[in-house]
Amino acid sequence: MSAPLITLRDMSILLGANRVLQDVNLSITPGEIVTVVGPNGSGKSTLLRALIGALPPATGSVTRAPGLRIGYVPQKLAIDSALPMTVRRFLSLPRRIGDPEAVQALHRAGVPDLGQRQMVDLSGGQFQRVLLARALLERPQLLLLDEATQGLDQPGSAAFYRQIEEVRRDLGCAVVMVSHDLHVVMAASDRVLCVNGHICCQGTPDIVASAPEYRALFGTGTGGALALYRHQHSHSHDHDHSHPHDHKGAA
Amino acid sequence: MLDDFLIRAALAGLGVALAAAPLGCFVVWRRMAYFGEATAHAAILGVALALALGLPILPAVLVTALLMAGAVSALSGRGYAMDTVLGVLAHSALAIGLVAVALLADVRLDLMAFLFGDILAVNKADLAVIWGGALAVLGLMTWRWSALLTATLNPDLARASGIDPRREELAMTLALAAVVAVAIKVVGVLLIAALLVIPAAAARPLSRTPEAMVIGAALIGMGAVLGGLWAALLLDTPTGPSIVCTAALLFAATTLAGALRGRI
Numbered sequence: 332m333s334a335p336l337i338t339l340r341d342m343s344i345l346l347g348a349n350r351v352l353q354d355v356n357l358s359i360t361p362g363e364i365v366t367v368v369g370p371n372g373s374g375k376s377t378l379l380r381a382l383i384g385a386l387p388p389a390t391g392s393v394t395r396a397p398g399l400r401i402g403y404v405p406q407k408l409a410i411d412s413a414l415p416m417t418v419r420r421f422l423s424l425p426r427r428i429g430d431p432e433a434v435q436a437l438h439r440a441g442v443p444d445l446g447q448r449q450m451v452d453l454s455g456g457q458f459q460r461v462l463l464a465r466a467l468l469e470r471p472q473l474l475l476l477d478e479a480t481q482g483l484d485q486p487g488s489a490a491f492y493r494q495i496e497e498v499r500r501d502l503g504c505a506v507v508m509v510s511h512d513l514h515v516v517m518a519a520s521d522r523v524l525c526v527n528g529h530i531c532c533q534g535t536p537d538i539v540a541s542a543p544e545y546r547a548l549f550g551t552g553t554g555g556a557l558a559l560y561r562h563q564h565s566h567s568h569d570h571d572h573s574h575p576h577d578h579k580g581a582a
Numbered sequence: 583m584l585d586d587f588l589i590r591a592a593l594a595g596l597g598v599a600l601a602a603a604p605l606g607c608f609v610v611w612r613r614m615a616y617f618g619e620a621t622a623h624a625a626i627l628g629v630a631l632a633l634a635l636g637l638p639i640l641p642a643v644l645v646t647a648l649l650m651a652g653a654v655s656a657l658s659g660r661g662y663a664m665d666t667v668l669g670v671l672a673h674s675a676l677a678i679g680l681v682a683v684a685l686l687a688d689v690r691l692d693l694m695a696f697l698f699g700d701i702l703a704v705n706k707a708d709l710a711v712i713w714g715g716a717l718a719v720l721g722l723m724t725w726r727w728s729a730l731l732t733a734t735l736n737p738d739l740a741r742a743s744g745i746d747p748r749r750e751e752l753a754m755t756l757a758l759a760a761v762v763a764v765a766i767k768v769v770g771v772l773l774i775a776a777l778l779v780i781p782a783a784a785a786r787p788l789s790r791t792p793e794a795m796v797i798g799a800a801l802i803g804m805g806a807v808l809g810g811l812w813a814a815l816l817l818d819t820p821t822g823p824s825i826v827c828t829a830a831l832l833f834a835a836t837t838l839a840g841a842l843r844g845r846i
Binding site for chain 2: 385405408417421447469
């Protein structure tokens with residue numbers, strides 16, 4: 332059992348005068364996939380930005396493993412049209428990479444021919460794949476995805492989720508993703524966090540789906556069904572480590 | 583060679599154009615055109631204060647430009663849009679500066695020289711200051727380039743890579759203040775922002791990468807300096823405005839070229 336990558340202890344975040352997140356206790360273990368769900372304005376993106384270190388906690392603490400490498404795929408990346416940027420150049424930010432590495436990264440992301448295209452000319456799906464390719468270049472130990480499938484159609488999202496699973500398998504990194512569709516959660520998630528200003532409930536997808544707190548939040552409309560993105564698994568999930576579902580973490 | 587006032591003027595202009603190129607690009611990318619303006623206008627206040635207190639002009643200008651930058655970041659995000667904050671501060675600074683200059687009745691000050699520059703009066707000491715400042719700015723920009731570019735693209739993306747976006751912004755603000763301080767002699771406070779923004783904007787249609795745009799902005803800026811000097815001599819027009827006019831012509835030309843290539 333390895334030490335957690337990030338541990339949040341009684342963390343609260345203020346945005347202006349608003350307490351957006353309160354008393355969050357969470358630790359992310361190497362290799363686990365965590366999906367964060369919650370209504371609009373519930374603090375999902377805030378939680379992710381706190382993990383990156385973009386938002387200082389008002390109270391409590393954020394502890395990162397020393398030298399932690401984070402890959403981040405933001406919800407939106409508006410590139411000003413005044414800024415010329417080829418896909419190839421974008422991959423070299425902030426660390427310059429060699430051509431073979433860039434070709435390999437684009438190939439792995441499924442967009443091998445886009446290197447010389449301008450970032451602003453990409454479609455939504457291509458853009459997300461390039462963002463992911465760049466995030467993976469640092470060989471992250473923790474990959475953070477903020478509504479990464481926003482603007483993708485169903486097959487596009489399915490392909491994207493499949494790719495995340497492959498990435499986890501190949502790199503062994505932990506993945507924390509905010510789901511843009513409240514009811515669609517990757518079947519491969521080890522843990523689902525239900526957030527609404529605090530962590531309401533968490534556990535495996537099945538446990539969260541039947542939790543009263545989850546039903547209270549999302550009960551209307553779909554009858555609280557938590558749909559899982561299931562697809563054909565050619566591999567089995569034989570982890571060689573356990574996942575703590577105790578939110579106090581394993582520190 | 584440096585004894586010829588025209589050579590000195592050309593060298594001064596080239597130095598400023600070179601330093602303004604990377605900064606101008608960031609100003610354009612970050613939509614901060616009026617930030618350059620505000621910093622420049624604060625400079626006239628710096629000139630007034632320097633004369634009143636008998637201080638050297640360059641450090642006084644640097645300090646007021648930095649104070650302006652501090653005021654802008656303190657006031658932004660407090661219920662005013664950025665363009666409102668800059669509009670209030672830029673014009674207030676200019677007005678206060680002009681009033682302060684007028685109040686210093688005992689100081690004989692050629693206000694026009696500060697407002698529009700006096701590139702033909704550049705002496706060897708000015709030249710040393712301009713090139714020293716320009717090289718310092720270029721060094722700072724080269725050093726912080728990758729981090730600053732990442733922070734410009736997206737602050738959170740920078741954070742995730744361990745870059746502090748506020749520190750990078752501070753480096754850029756420092757460089758901007760330095761360019762303003764050394765460019766006063768060349769184009770004057772009213773037209774410094776033009777020398778920052780126009781060459782960068784003119785380079786945009788011809789560029790595919792950020793670095794290409796900076797090189798393009800440097801070449802266009804230097805072309806504007808030399809062309810403007812030549813036109814000013816030929817037509818007997820003020821040099822600062824002539825340089826900016828040349829830059830504007832180059833902007834029109836590259837925009838047209840970009841449109842013809844269907845890349846705009």
